[in-house]
Amino acid sequence: MPDVAPTTESTQVEPAGGLGTLVKAALPSIPGVNALPGVKKSPVEGFGGLALHRPPVRVEREHVAAYAAVCGFPSKDTVPFTYPHMLAFGLHMGIMTDTTFPAPAIGTVHVANSITGHRPIGVGETLSVSASVAPPSGHPKGLVYDFATQVHDADDTLVWESTSTYLRFGKGDKSASSGPDLPTADPTGQLWSLPGDLGRRYAAVSGDHNPIHLYPLTAKALGFPRQIAHGMWSLARCVAALESWLPDAARVDVAFKKPILLPGRVAFGSRPLDDAAGSYAFSLTRPKDGAPHLVGRTTAV
Template sequence: MTTASSATTSHDGSAGLGALLRAALPSIPVVGSLPGVRKASADGFGGLSYDRPPVTVDGEHVHAYAEVCGFPHKDTVPLTYPHMLAFGLHMAIMTDPAFPAPAIGTVHLENSVTRYRQISIGDTLQVSASVSPSRPHAKGRVFDFTTAITDGDGTPVWESTSSYLRRGTGDSDAPAGLEIPTTPSNGVVWKLPADLGRRYAAVSGDHNPIHLYPVTAKALGFPRQIAHGMWSLARCVAALENRLPEAVTVDVAFKKPILLPGKVAFGSERYDDGYLFSLTDPRSSAPHLVGRAAAH
């Protein structure tokens, strides 16, 4: 993979409604072609890097996240929680005029998370995020966003790679991506409420309109609002976390949007030194998400 640009921009880490507006503007006809809004060409894009000032893990925010994602309340943070500390940096990168793809309409394909050690409430962390030049995919181009989190001594404690597809001219010879088998349901079905996307948005800062209301989702081509991909990953991890080691890697591929309100079936099974897991449609068994977790 090509390394992202060495220049790093500092950002406060916020991801409010202003960021959402900046994300939407490049997708609006006429407005998207204006100076300062128009996206740069993908040709010659060398990557972007952002970081934020040191951040102390806030217990109230951790507990609010745990509540909406199904984790128990602990003095340590859920495995997927550190993504909350980096999401504002991801949005800053996507809304940077140098980033060649609009944020709205970019599809979350895959995610890989590695925890090196537990992170405690009250820990002070360094958070950075970067994106490399795109790579080919059968349906367009993929941008890999890498997040690195270290402690005060600079020791890595958590990292992730979030892969996003921008649809376009594809390459039939491109790698297929994660190949993880679908795990049959264990008979566990979760009923998801209509306001789940709004509840997760309030905690995460991800107010993408496809997750909020039927009318906003329909405007972007969905029959009604859909669950956040990172919520579905977190909910699966919450069902497994007490069986996972401290140092662990979780990989997921997002297959089919989860419409809200709706139902999903959870399945998991032992595999080598870890677990395979999935979320499927309870009626058709079509996969929404497939994943695996293993000791790092």
């Protein structure tokens, strides 16, 4: 994973969430309001990085079960591979809504994610969770911010880590990388019908109440024809479909392509890759024309 350690010290906070966080996320995108003290974002040129960590948190069975049900995982005594992101999302929002972070949260797009699970995490474990972001790097369509998350167990052993990449559209660097180069996988006959309330159901367990995921009216206000699925839900649903092939220590990389409109249908595909790591390529595509919603790869570590 890329080294994204910031130049600032890590600050302990209670994870951001709720209506107050939504308001803080939205205000920097409102003309006029975004110039007010306490709302105005700092210039990107002076941003040296930001890091937050939360008090140790116990993995609660009820929350794990609710997440597993929404994302298609079976009920087990260990958490789904993607679940620790739930423990870090509030830290991500805390960083994005901090005035020192240059980009407004609304309109900043999640374009890629890389997760490494070093061992299964048990329900009932107490974990330490931290998140950090460094100054942005170039992208053909703007700037990208890599949010690094680390999860340690009670013995201070790293058990899970991820890099979530967010794009802020603007003046781009045509020579910069556009993201990870991942293998493709054609659909294999599995069609998933996604209900219109999927975004609201996922928001209830994740805390991610971005308006683009909730209702047609709130999504249209932000430029979408109707609400769209969360990228992390689509990643989790794919991992759930491949869970029986994942080893105890694994890495999953994904690039998010086109949004998934709700309600809607998606076609899932996967195929084994010819390597020593037992890797799989996977995808979600639009059934009518094969346009990709996401492409990904699993790898043993």
